[in-house]
Amino acid sequence: MSAPATLKATSRTMVIDGNEAAAWGAALSRPDVVAVYPITPQSSLVEYLAKFIAEGKMDAELMDVEGEHSVLSVLHGACLAGGRTYSATSAQGLAYMFEPYFRTPGLRLPMVVSLVTRDSVTPCCVWGGQQDAMTVKEVGWIQMYCETQQEICDSIPIAYKVAEHADVMLPVNVCHDGNYLSYGVARVDLPEQEVVDAFLGEKNVNWHACLDPERPMAVDPLTGGAGGIGPSTFVRYRKGQCAGMAAALDVIVAAHEDWGRRTGRYWSPLIEDYRMEDAEVALVTIGSMTGAAKDAVDDARLDGRKVGLVKIKTFRPFPAKVIAKALSKVKAVGVVDRAVNFGWNCGPVFQEVLAALYANPTRVPLISFIGGLAGADITPEHFGRAIADTVRVAAGETMSSPIWLNEFDQ
Amino acid sequence: MSIAFDTIAFRAPKCDGCGECMKACSAVKQGASRISIVPGASAGAFEMALCRQCGDPKCVMVCPAGALTKNGASGVIDWSADKCVDCLLCTSGCAYGAISADPVGGRVIKCDQCGGDPACVSACPSGALEWGGAGSIYNRFGEMEDMFVPGLAGCQGCNSELIMRHVMRRVGRNSVLATPPGCIPGMGSVGYNGKTGTKVPVFHPLLTNTASMLAGIRRYYDKVGRKDIVVMALAGDGGTVDCGFHAVSGAAERGEKILYVCVDNEGYMNTGMQRSGATPYGSWTSTTPVGDKLKGKTQDAKNMPMIMVAHRAAYVATASTAYMEELYDKLDRAIEASFKGFSYLHIYSPCPTGWRVASNKVIEACRMSVESNFVTLWEYTPEAGLRFTRSPDRPIPVVDYARTIGKYRHLDADQLAHIQAKVDEQVALLKRLAGEVATAPAALAAAPARTSTPDGAATPPLRHETFRP
Structure with missing residues (x-):
């Protein structure tokens, strides 16, 4: 379900870009410690945070550190000491952050870090794309992809609710597309602080592992070895991490539902079905591209083609069952990615959907579209082509995949 | 008792x-x-x-x-x-x-x-x-609680274990301790398979992020009013001067209120004695081996304490376990300074296994390193500047120290001369920073027992304004 069509302007209605929407979402969640380091296209987001703290709008420790590796490292310390933590990064910053990033889910630290998604080097590029976030999809962070500025603002408190849930205790990346959402301006209704406070409740982020002289413990002793209790201890940690991920699916649904009751904005928690009731072919999209894709679906419907769309919001954990169900009645699926899976010569979302559909009794053809790399626009015309190609595949035609939507843009 | x-x-x-x-x-x-x-x-x-x-x-x-x-x-x-x-x-x-x-x-x-x-x-x-x-x-600290269990798995004669136990005795229970990968956690302080060797909150940071993680802990505790906790590291030289350098430098630049103790055993001893940026010139290590073509490390060590001085850290000092009373004095000041800003204590720690020193000769090696000026003992605060805590005058030749260390066994005369020249140069620099007249390196080596004028009256050293970068 999307945002309701009728929105009433209030004193907290603003016209802002996605980075400011994220900063407001973070501020309303009252983190204790915020660590920042600038990187395009995230920079204005951390500038807003610094400004909010400077102006007293936000009561958080601001840590301007020397790089993304330390951004996440100081947050590890703050979180283990008991603090709620927030940061944001992109592309090269995420790459530089990778060492502590890899460690965060294993420590079960319930942080929220926005990824302002971007393509990266090489070829050198500072423009939008989702290659950064998609490259770290197996690390163990929850990933939610936003479609609009309002959804960014709302999804950050929702992310804390999910991360800090006792059954989950995992970090969350709230992803929004660089350029299109980071700099694109739209109307955002800020939730009331009391609403967010009541929604989030008391924080308790280090009940499981802490660095506190009042509760002395050794955090992260070495495990493993050739046999016995070492490897089996490690196995139980890993299994617990997977259990937390699996539990997150229901928690994400419940948190979105709870948010909807409190704010009137019911965002689709895992996937959103758009005109899928009688659809014969479907597009699968993720992130901000979805708006243009929906327009293209509407145009196709006007032409009498039974086309629907499934948008993925939660990519990690992957909602395989609901996706398999949503696509169980179509004759072909076209998956549009803003990133590349080099190993399989397709888009990463395509590969995931392909795997999910294996559970369905009927095999349907899938086609991978890759567009929007390096800041390229995926226009309704591009989606029109994707729909036309998917219809042809549904009719039995075979096509070479992936199809690079922007390959011949001038 | x-x-x-x-x-x-x-x-x-x-x-x-x-x-x-x-x-x-x-x-x-x-x-x-x-x-x-x-x-x-x-x-x-x-x-x-x-x-x-x-x-x-x-x-x-x-x-x-x-x-x-x-x-x-x-x-x-x-x-x-x-x-x-x-x-x-x-x-x-x-x-x-x-x-x-x-x-x-x-x-x-x-x-x-x-x-x-x-x-x-x-x-x-x-x-x-x-x-x-x-x-x-001994009387003062013998009664204090040892914060580590008996039976840590350090090598026989391990100087780092001595440092760990003494430092944490003094720091006490109201602390959070980071021990990045190396000998210190390797001997069981953080522990194995759910068992720990430490009585205070302890963790492995990454080798690369010790100072940053500690900074986050300190900031949170300061924010919630728990300002009396000592937030500290017992880190090796590798994680300090090499891959963790950015974090140390950043924390020092920001004045993060933490106590950073670098236990310098001049290389990656825990992983099998590889060279680090703190490994001195000429050293045999497993990655600077000695053969027909290579004769040990070909570069001089990075001087981390001086780099911390250049950061204007709240407190910087060097120490040696051959001089425990001095180490404890500096520890007192370092702890106090860690509530005001970045406090850095660099303790030299000969490694019997990696340096090829007999386990019963480790303290002697510590002492001779100081007596030869291979290690200089000093402290610095931005207010008082730099001062020697042991006089570097009248040193024994570096070769006497090098002869006690197996990793220098292969050194030829040229290499020994290089080390002596670097030691003299370093002392001359420190003397300038300490406001003492620097004797030219060559003259230093040949200096008489005491400076005296022709008529025999002792000449006090001239003092300049103390160094304040």
Whole structure:
């Protein structure tokens, strides 16, 4: 379900870009410690945070550190000491952050870090794309992809609710597309602080592992070895991490539902079905591209083609069952990615959907579209082509995949 | 429980036989000197005869009058003029020639340590005599809780284990301890498979992010008003000067209020003795091996404490376990400074396994490193500048130190000359920073025992304004 069509302007209605929407979402969640380091296209987001703290709008420790590796490292310390933590990064910053990033889910630290998604080097590029976030999809962070500025603002408190849930205790990346959402301006209704406070409740982020002289413990002793209790201890940690991920699916649904009751904005928690009731072919999209894709679906419907769309919001954990169900009645699926899976010569979302559909009794053809790399626009015309190609595949035609939507843009 | 006592220590290599100690003793005691400096077995060497204040004193045993007694509070063998019958049996009972008859008065004379402030030590111009406060340290800290379990799996003679235990005894329970990958967690401080070797909150940061993680902990505790917790690292040199450098530098630049103790064993000893940026020139390591073409490390060590001075950290000091009283003094100041800003304590830690030093020679290696100026002991604050805490004057040659260390066994004359030149250069730089006149390196090596003018009057060193970057 999307945002309701009728929105009433209030004193907290603003016209802002996605980075400011994220900063407001973070501020309303009252983190204790915020660590920042600038990187395009995230920079204005951390500038807003610094400004909010400077102006007293936000009561958080601001840590301007020397790089993304330390951004996440100081947050590890703050979180283990008991603090709620927030940061944001992109592309090269995420790459530089990778060492502590890899460690965060294993420590079960319930942080929220926005990824302002971007393509990266090489070829050198500072423009939008989702290659950064998609490259770290197996690390163990929850990933939610936003479609609009309002959804960014709302999804950050929702992310804390999910991360800090006792059954989950995992970090969350709230992803929004660089350029299109980071700099694109739209109307955002800020939730009331009391609403967010009541929604989030008391924080308790280090009940499981802490660095506190009042509760002395050794955090992260070495495990493993050739046999016995070492490897089996490690196995139980890993299994617990997977259990937390699996539990997150229901928690994400419940948190979105709870948010909807409190704010009137019911965002689709895992996937959103758009005109899928009688659809014969479907597009699968993720992130901000979805708006243009929906327009293209509407145009196709006007032409009498039974086309629907499934948008993925939660990519990690992957909602395989609901996706398999949503696509169980179509004759072909076209998956549009803003990133590349080099190993399989397709888009990463395509590969995931392909795997999910294996559970369905009927095999349907899938086609991978890759567009929007390096800041390229995926226009309704591009989606029109994707729909036309998917219809042809549904009719039995075979096509070479992936199809690079922007390959011949001038 | 036994009690340890402070004592007068004699560093024979530093003694040039000037006799100032005897003159001072004689003056204070209004009679013959209780301390004797006598020519040693080899030319130019001297030995000392002085009461050892023995724990099992023969003089006391042979005294028929009960005039000699072991003082349980001070440790001194007290002599009672009232009880003494002047039989002088004690003078023949002492194996050290340290109790004798006054040639003038004829009565027994012996050292009473001047009540804890011995005149001979104050008078010694060469640093050969020192008042050793180790006994006081033992008494003060022996009662404090050891924050590590017995049986950590350090190598025999491990100096780092000594450092860990002493530092954490002093810091106490109200602390959070980071031990990045290396020997310190490797010997079991963080622990294995759910068991820990430490009684305070302890964790492995990444090798690369120790100072950052600690900064986050400190900021949160400060924010919630828990400002009295010592937030600290016991980190190796690799994680400090190499891959963790950015985090240390960033934390120092921001003035993060943490105590960062670098335990410098000059390389990656835990992973099999590879070179680090702190490994000195010429060292054999497993990645700077010695063969026909390569003869150990070809670069000099990065000087991390000086880099911390350049950051204007709230406190920077170097320390050595050969001088525990000084280490404890610096630890006190380092802890205090860690509540105000970035506090950095660099402790040199010879590794018996990786350096090829016998486990019973580790402290000797520590001492000779300082005596040769290979290691200099100093401290710095932005307010007071840099000052030496042990004089670098009258060093022993670096080659004497290098000979005690197996990893330098292969060094040829050119390599040794390189090391000596770098040591001299380093001391000259430190002297300039400390506001002392730097002697030219070549002249330094050839400097006379004491600076003197032609007429023999001692010349005090000129002092400039103390270094304040």
